[in-house]
Amino acid sequence: MEFTVVENGGVCSPKGYRAAGVTAGLKPSGQPDLAMLVSDAPAVVAASFTSNLFAAAPVEWDRKIVRQETPVRAVVVNSGVANACTGVQGAQDAKVMASYAAEKLGIAAEEVLVSSTGVIGKMLPMDIIRHGIDLAVESLSTDANQKAARAIMTTDTAEKRIAVKMTIGGKEITIGAMTKGAGMIAPQMTLCTSHPRQATMLAYFTTDAAISRNALQDALGRALDNSFNRIVVDGDTSTNDTMVVMANGLAGNAEIHRESPELDEFAAALEYCAQYLAKAMVLDGEGVSKFVELRVFGAIDDASARQVAEAIARSPLCKTAWYGQDPNWGRILCAAGYSKVPFKPTQVDLDFDDVPIVRSGLAAPGTTDEEMAAVLKNRSFRVKLCIGQGPGRFVLWTCDLTHDYVKINADYHT
């Protein structure tokens, strides 16, 4: 790798970014609930949003901005209320959230992206939002990596952030990022060009690289496909999923274009950050006790491999077996068997880490129950399924289904 991880990094690590995380008063707990991120210079933006038909009002606002292909300067994010299923009033509130922040920052409303996460169907309390924006603007700082990352959390138990740096064309370039998301996680984001992609996970990336919009978008697409779009916590795809990358060019490098040899290096670094954060989201998923890397091989094509992997990742029986540390491999084969992907049961092999579990559709000879169970005692393990049909493969990161997941979601009252 051509990049190094920045210690204690985050969205303020690249040049020219300030952030804030404050308590506006949306959360009954009194925890921080409003974050702001501001670039000192106009930033090229690429973004990706949920494919859910009930895309939230802030998502609709952001899509409009991103499609204009004009630079942005700021992002405002609140947690606690999702501003989804809120109709005309919700659209108005998203716009007011942007324009109020713009006014306080002395920029245009069209330079401000907004995001919300929390309960669906409630109107944003705009007085509280305005109060939060006031507080955020006052406390903007280059030292707010942690504060901003905390203010966007909902059921997350830990903040999620990272930054990396590299040298491109003799200049030091930094990428910073923060993300949130623990439940309602099965992002299916589509790229926001004229054709938007879709994530309630929220992810904000900043960089001081000079990079063209098209090149940034390519890098975002690659990062997304290899990170957030291949994680499943509960299989519910949110109304608010958002991934945004801002690039303000303050590193002073020669602009990276689609044809630049440097794009691959930049994209690899962005992908690294996205994948790190995506895995962190699964590890911090609601009630999660097991992190499972699901590798499906031998499908006719990658899409078929993905379909099998998703059936397993969404199966309550597979997920509860993992929680129980039970090598009940029949449930995994069963889920593959109803995934609607054709294959021959007699050609199926399954491994847990490097322990053979199934060979040719039957219990692997020689593997003991103790060997199987030993793998499942780990907090993190690999499930590798080969269906013996072709070269198609897919890797997906998922988790178990636990008592705490039920507790969190049966108790998360509106």
Added chain:
Amino acid sequence: MEFTVVENGGVCSPKGYRAAGVTAGLKPSGQPDLAMLVSDAPAVVAASFTSNLFAAAPVEWDRKIVRQETPVRAVVVNSGVANACTGVQGAQDAKVMASYAAEKLGIAAEEVLVSSTGVIGKMLPMDIIRHGIDLAVESLSTDANQKAARAIMTTDTAEKRIAVKMTIGGKEITIGAMTKGAGMIAPQMTLCTSHPRQATMLAYFTTDAAISRNALQDALGRALDNSFNRIVVDGDTSTNDTMVVMANGLAGNAEIHRESPELDEFAAALEYCAQYLAKAMVLDGEGVSKFVELRVFGAIDDASARQVAEAIARSPLCKTAWYGQDPNWGRILCAAGYSKVPFKPTQVDLDFDDVPIVRSGLAAPGTTDEEMAAVLKNRSFRVKLCIGQGPGRFVLWTCDLTHDYVKINADYHT
């Protein structure tokens, strides 16, 4: 309705059927684990089996028999071990199970259907199976409705059986049935003609009606489509789902054909039994505390309505909200929104029983949180979603996701 429910009825209620339920020794608990059902006269048979690629060995045996279109005389069912993912040995064991029972009953192996339910991937302990068959043959009785229904249970907490009677052509005709299934329940059964349908739910229907094979199959198809194929407990489709209807003709009616006006009456009675049992399965689903009738209206076609209903029925967030008695309707709209069925969010209405929850995509004006919450306190309620696109509709029966579901399935060790 032209039929009446038989008190304390079951598979032995029609003329000429005997049954047994015994403890062979498959279950560590010592509970009954082997059932037998025998018709005194050769019976026409129609059946439907799982669409899972890993169809269990007994399913493969039964499919072969049913496709021969020859009469059957008996069914042997064991619980505790599924005989799925057991390869050549499993196929041999299913055949031995049938032929051993046939020998003891003095009939041909090809007159015996077999079913298994329980852990996947373990070989059937054939000595125990033979011992169970010996015990069952000795205890066959016309008074075994309850015993047989109990012996097929796995995680079920209650036996499920019913019988109805009606008069057709001056003759009294009876239909009896028993079923099991509490987890791994999302049957997608296909009719077993040359084109098999697919259910680990197991369902056995008996009747003394004289009816042609084709007519019986039509009646089974209609009953299945309006019962087991529209229930979702956890969304996992089993390797062993089976629905069998036997008709021995001992009622002495003129044979019912596809063109007979009586077929509709017979089919309605069969459907009634199937639907009663399907709902009983959901109510007794693993850890279930809420029974939810999900009605989706206004889709372009019925298939689209079904797709929306299934997304909601499989959503862990909807299911945990129901468990929490939480009117978190945003989760329901969210699941509909990612179902991949197109509709306009502003045209969506939602009701819980008769309480308006959402109108035109927004919280229904005037409905209080208390009114919403009151519905969800009931053990059983309706969720009605209209997506405003067309005449398509679908009704599905599902349930909540509870602490007990996680407990049962994390602890159900292999």
